[in-house]
Amino acid sequence: MRIASWNVNSIRARLPHLVDWLGAAHPDVVCIQETKVEDALFPEEALADAGYRAVFFGQKSYNGMAILARMQLAIDDVVKNLEGDDDESQKRLLACTVDGVRIINVYVPNGQTVGAPAFAFKLAWLARLRDHLAATHTPSEPLLLCGDFNIAPEAIDVHDPKRWEGKVLFHPDERAALARLIDWGLVDSFRRHHPETSDAFTWWDYRTGAYKRNRGLRIDHILLTESLAARSKDVRIDLTPRELERPSDHAPILVELAD
DNA sequence: ATGGTTGTTGGACAA
Numbered sequence: 001m002r003i004a005s006w007n008v009n010s011i012r013a014r015l016p017h018l019v020d021w022l023g024a025a026h027p028d029v030v031c032i033q034e035t036k037v038e039d040a041l042f043p044e045e046a047l048a049d050a051g052y053r054a055v056f057f058g059q060k061s062y063n064g065m066a067i068l069a070r071m072q073l074a075i076d077d078v079v080k081n082l083e084g085d086d087d088e089s090q091k092r093l094l095a096c097t098v099d100g101v102r103i104i105n106v107y108v109p110n111g112q113t114v115g116a117p118a119f120a121f122k123l124a125w126l127a128r129l130r131d132h133l134a135a136t137h138t139p140s141e142p143l144l145l146c147g148d149f150n151i152a153p154e155a156i157d158v159h160d161p162k163r164w165e166g167k168v169l170f171h172p173d174e175r176a177a178l179a180r181l182i183d184w185g186l187v188d189s190f191r192r193h194h195p196e197t198s199d200a201f202t203w204w205d206y207r208t209g210a211y212k213r214n215r216g217l218r219i220d221h222i223l224l225t226e227s228l229a230a231r232s233k234d235v236r237i238d239l240t241p242r243e244l245e246r247p248s249d250h251a252p253i254l255v256e257l258a259d
Numbered sequence: 260a261t262g263g264t265t266g267t268t269g270g271a272c273a274a
Contacts, residue, residue, distance in 0.1 A: 009274085010266055034274090036267070061267050062274095110274055118273090150274090206274090207263035249265075249274080 001099060001259065003029045004238075005146040005220055006252035007107070007203075011035040011066065014248055015043055019050045021241050027254060028070050029098050031105035033148045035064035042066070057081070057094045065094035067105055073098050082128050083135070092125070101228065101257075102137065106147035111168045119168065122150070126177040130184060139185025139225050146222040148203075148250065151178045153188060156198050157218035169217055186223040189255050190235045202237055203250045211242060222255045231258045 004027040008014040011032060022030070035042070035058045042056045051071055057080045058064030069075050079095040095104040106129065111122035137143055151174045155161035164170040182188065194200065201216025210216060224232060233256040242251040 013266065034266095062272090112273075205263080206265055209263090246265080 007033040007148040007250035032066040033107040187229040
């Protein structure tokens with residue numbers, strides 16, 4: 001089974017890219033972040049025409065989640081947001097089960113600037129996610145936690161770690177929060193398959209021509225429990241859609257799981 | 260050099 005994660009930065013603006021990419025990459029499941037659309041306007045039919053069923057959980061303008069699965073696959077046990085969130089809460093988590101794999105798709109708060117209220121919100125949200133995992137799941141089950149974490153784990157994941165050190169997306173407190181999440185019982189699947197690979201990024205700022213110079217960060221992750229990591233054959237970042245005109249600022253990451 | 264671009268919207272705001 002091939003499972004992908006992609007922050008599309010508006011599913012309506014990116015619909016042609018997404019549909020083309022589904023046809024080219026043939027994922028079985030796609031976890032999407034930043035749909036930026038309320039549920040009534042979600043492009044469900046266009047995705048069905050492309051051969052994918054969808055569950056979605058969105059809001060106007062900001063955030064918003066979706067999970068797509070090939071029509072032949074069932075999507076079960078859908079969960080929207082964390083325990084304690086209400087209708088007013090930012091839409092940042094969507095979970096389901098496909099073919100026996102528990103899939104948790106997250107859009108971790110960006111944090112804006114270190115020290116800002118949004119940064120405290122980011123750290124608190126990550127702690128709540130850790131609590132949710134511990135309360136609802138066990139590390140022994142086949143579970144995949146993926147999405148836009150807005151955190152680069154290590155210096156090797158940043159184009160210029162000296163310049164980024166202590167900045168939002170690469171601050172010690174965020175990296176510790178991500179490490180706490182992983183310590184629950186997860187594996188960074190990309191790093192397991194590519195332990196030495198540098199300059200492998202999933203996000204490049206729209207400004208300053210960052211993509212052309214490969215000035216990026218690896219902030220989108222697919223984390224697996226050990227039982228699922230044992231089935232993982234490869235993980236790759238697909239740069240193809242980032243090359244197009246008016247792309248998302250993120251590239252998709254994909255994991256290949258043995259049946 | 261605190262710049263620059265994109266998306267949602269119709270002026271900021273978030274990223």
